[in-house]
Amino acid sequence: MKHLIKSTSEFVKEASDKERLLYTRKPKWIGYPIAKSIIKKLDELRDYPMTHRMPNVLLVGNSNNGKTALLKKYLSKNQPYSDEETGELFVPVLYVQAPPEPDIKRFYSAILEAMFAPYKSSEKIEPRQRRTFHLIKKLNIRLLIIDEIHHVLAGTISKQRMFLNAIRHMSNELEISLVFSGTRDAFNAIQTDNQLANRFEPKVLSKWNFNEDYLRLLASFERVMPLKEESFLYETSMAKKILAKSEGLIGEISKVLELSAILAIETGVEKITKNIIDSIDYTSPSDRKKAIYRL
Ligand SMILES: Nc1ncnc2c1ncn2[C@@H]1O[C@H](COP(=O)(O)OP(=O)(O)OP(=O)(O)O)[C@@H](O)[C@H]1O
Ligand SMILES: [Mg+2]
Known part of the structure; x- marks a missing residue:
């Protein structure tokens, strides 16, 4: 599993699905x-x-x-x-x-x-x-x-x-x-x-924009997510999709990836795909606000 850092790769080889789900939810620090x-x-x-x-x-x-x-x-x-x-x-x-x-x-x-x-x-x-x-x-x-x-x-x-x-x-x-x-x-x-x-x-x-730093951030997230297959998050259309959904906030980027990784494990797909991102139960921050105003 060359797409993961060593410790994550070793963990994925040993861990049960349940353990991997828990690991997905654990806070991680990505340097940028x-x-x-x-x-x-x-x-x-x-x-x-x-x-x-x-x-x-x-x-x-x-x-x-x-x-x-x-x-x-x-x-x-x-x-x-x-x-x-x-x-x-x-x-x-x-x-x-x-x-x-x-x-x-x-x-x-x-x-x-x-x-x-x-x-x-x-x-x-x-x-x-x-x-x-x-x-x-x-x-x-x-x-x-x-x-x-x-x-x-x-x-x-x-x-x-x-x-x-x-x-x-x-x-x-x-x-x-x-x-x-x-x-x-x-x-x-x-x-x-x-x-x-x-x-x-x-x-x-500042909020994240579509640039080199953002793509590197996605690549770093990918290396610590306990999935068996490579997702290529930094691929242009995938990266743009994640940015649009998360509205450029790192907390939202991390949430979208966490929910997607969970679904990827639960469905056995084992990688984050555009389909998976479309299927997660997630509302973008501005849609959340709109929903409140509509109350
Ligand atoms: N460097 C990072 N690596 C990985 N995840 C991160 C990183 N920084 C932030 N996050 C994710 O973003 C979430 C929100 O970050 P944080 O709580 O630091 O925001 P904040 O700017 O303090 O927001 P607020 O003003 O509402 O307190 C964190 O819970 C974490 O999941
Ligand atoms: Mg804070």
Whole structure:
């Protein structure tokens, strides 16, 4: 099975159909050029010498287009460790999901929770902020990633202002780099504050287009899908079909391929064909939206 990477090929030789179906559903990481360049940028930020003006990144992209997957991948490569001699704990990268509403106290709670630090809900905002900042320094955190940042930058202009001030304060005070990740709303909110706009370099995960990178992505997906026959996903008409269905979002591309692989196993066809893609139970994102509006 030359169309598969070695570990997948060995797995396919041994596994039952049921095991292969489960394997199909397991999350996989496929590297691609923009992700690699963003990861390189994050390394640069993590290793940046401490100054009062640290560089920050704002990762922007459509929903379901790989922001969280990329950040989690980065986190898995930057696990905490302790100094063998002193026992001091180093947490190079901390990943946090912003709370679902623009509430500064809850914002700090989310960071405290990620550091496994207990807090009382009655705690006032100033001591909570002080404790959050203190712990970030104590754990030697060099890169603080806050995902879903558009949630906290939502709301009225005055709420947005409050948050932008809090973020500016955090950036000045901690001398660590910040990575914020969110949709275009977050980008727009940060642009309204000149000082922050200067300090946050935008990195964009655009939708996929029909080009060399996209074809390579399909080829990489094919190598980790547990099918016995080669599908030639990168063949032009097949690749175009997948792109049209998924509307250029990596989450949808991965879903279309997952459902197709499952059907290919269940029917014994053992490869993804155009027929299989037409037969999966899948609705494109814009058709999903239309269906909701029709309710
Ligand atoms: N590099 C990758 N390799 C394989 N699959 C990926 C990759 N990146 C993303 N995916 C797939 O896309 C799905 C959606 O990605 P992700 O959750 O990162 O999107 P997101 O941009 O964070 O969306 P949201 O803004 O809604 O949180 C993932 O569950 C995963 O299946
Ligand atoms: Mg996400």
